[in-house]
Amino acid sequence: MNFLNQRFLQLVCIFLIGYSFLGGLLLPLSPNIEKLNYKTEDTSLIINIAIPKLNEGVTEFYLKKSSLGDSSQLILRPTTYSKIENGFQLIFPHPTRFQDFKTGDILDLVCHTETWGGLRYFSAYFIDTVIGDKHLPVIDKMIIPEKQFHLSFPNRNILSESIRNLFYHVPMWFTMMALLIYSLVHSILFLSTGTLNHDTKASISAAVASMFGVIGILTGMIWAKYTWGAFWTNDPKLNGAAIGMLAYLAYFILRGSLEDAIKKAKLAAVYNIFSFTIYMVFIWILPRINDSLHPGNGGNPGFNVYEQDNVMRLFFYPAVIGWIFLGFWLTEIYVKLKERN
Amino acid sequence: MLTSVFALLKYDFQREFRQRLSFLSILLYVFSITYLLYFLLNTQGALVKMEVKYWNVIFWIIILFTTINELISQFSKESDGLYLYYYTVIHPSHFIISRLIFHAVYAALISLLTYFIFSLWFGSPVENFSLILLSILLGSSSFAILFTLTTAISKGLKNNAVLTSILGFPLSIPLITLVSRLSKEAFFITTSDNFWINLSILIGFNLIMVILSVILYPYIWRE
Secondary structure, eight states, X not given: OGGGGOHHHHXXXXXXXXXXXXXXXHSOBOOOOOEEEEEEOSSEEEEEEEOTTOOSOEEXXXXXXXXXXXXXXXXXXXXXXEEETTEEEEEEEOGGXXXXXXXXXXXXXXXXXXXXXXXXXXXXXXOOOOOOOBOOOOOOOOOOOOOOOOSOBOOOTTTGGGGGGHHHHHHHHHHHHXXXXXXXXXXXXXXXXXXXXXXXXXXXXXXXXXXXXXXXXXXXXXXXXHHTSSSOOOOHHHHHHHHHHHHHHHHHHHHHTOOOHHHHHHHHHHHHHXXXXXXXXXXXXXXHHSOOSSTTSTTOOOHHHHOSSOHHHHHHHHHXXXXXXXXXXXXXXXXXXXXXX | OHHHHHHHHHHHHHHHHHOHHHHHHHHHHHHHHHHHHHHHHOBTTBOOOOOHHHHHHHHHHXXXXXXXXXXXXXXXXXXXXXXXXXXXXXXXXXXXXXXXXXXXXXHHHHHHHHHHHHHHHHOOOOSOHHHHHHHHHHHHHHHHHHHHHHHHHHTTSTTHHHHHHHHXXXXXXXXHHHHHHHHHXXXXXXXXXXXXXXXXXXXXHHHHHHHHHHHHHHHHSOO
């Protein structure tokens, strides 16, 4: 990794991290339906919604039956709507009066906007019993307008502003994985060549990787507190991270309890290869059997579902590359320090 | 290769049979720890009918600790002189293969006896006996394989008993989750859909550990 000593690459690394840091913190969120209350009167359903930050008109409101692949065309339009502070008041004919809806249906509230595409509030209304026998008015197929490009992050329920943590939490794990693989490669190289230089690199990159792992756990814990409600949940990925940390702490204890450099290097390299393999099997296979709360697992949508216009990616990939660079750069610095002593 | 492995295995079993003391001491360990648990869980003379979940957990924890103790005592029994002798006559991978087989069989035997002692005190909620047999054999041998390598790594160090457990515990967590999930199926007559997946993952885990031990042991053999 000697090419990392070039001043140009170091500047690129600093630029990428700074860019993702500033961009991730400063860009606004897109407007979305943030608050929704409803009031039931005998023949109508009054829904108050808040869409702060939306400074353009809404062309269409309707309630839509939520269905797999959004294939349902059961649509209910409001009779009247009026603008209130920060949002709108919509008065619908009561959905339970229509026999097209079935008991247990869930209705989403959809708003069509001019440039932001369709805003959607999932599970806005739950139908418990259908009492009426009217038919829904026939409406042409609704086409949700295309979202135009805006430099802003998606705004999701529950996640809301904390979506920015994606740029700080996820790159830590990418960096940790990259450094652990680097450490594994150097352990294998040490066993095949016997040069102590490889052992130094393996141990130092494992140490830097554990540091990134700890930061990843901490940022994840804060995120979990605000989205899942607790600092620690019994999630396969969290358990995997904790086990990995324990295994690498054991690796450092093993190194610490030995004096002879060659013997230390050999035993540590063997343990490193062994624990890395088991750890990889654990974090890549077990979360696929169990359900995880993480995006992309157990029926949860991945992050790419949230973002059709790729603004997240504009900041996420630079952040990943920048942090991986920083990890290797740190490793290089510590290796040099160790060789000088 | 097979002949040297068989010769070593034969020698190990013969020696174990002659010195029955270590086997009996492990049995005594199991017996006393089970009785201790029985004593603690037993409120006002009546045996608390344990839930299946806790039965499973306590059972596997006992098996884990027994396996560790057994391996540490086995490794500490062998003198450095004996190892020097082995070093001059046997190929290291033959040696580790025979060790893995020996410890897996030994641990499986001890775990079976543990199961009988355990069900003596706590009763056995098992419906599917062949399944619990399978999970005991697989689980205890996988613990034995894991801790064989960690004891081999920490052999000859100052505080090797502590180091063995420190090195092995983090890696045993995935194993114990898989194994307990497998043995939980034995409490019901029908097996769930995940049974075959869990079983194949556990076997795969064992194969990976055996292959790694055979590849890596020659490097630390001299130490």
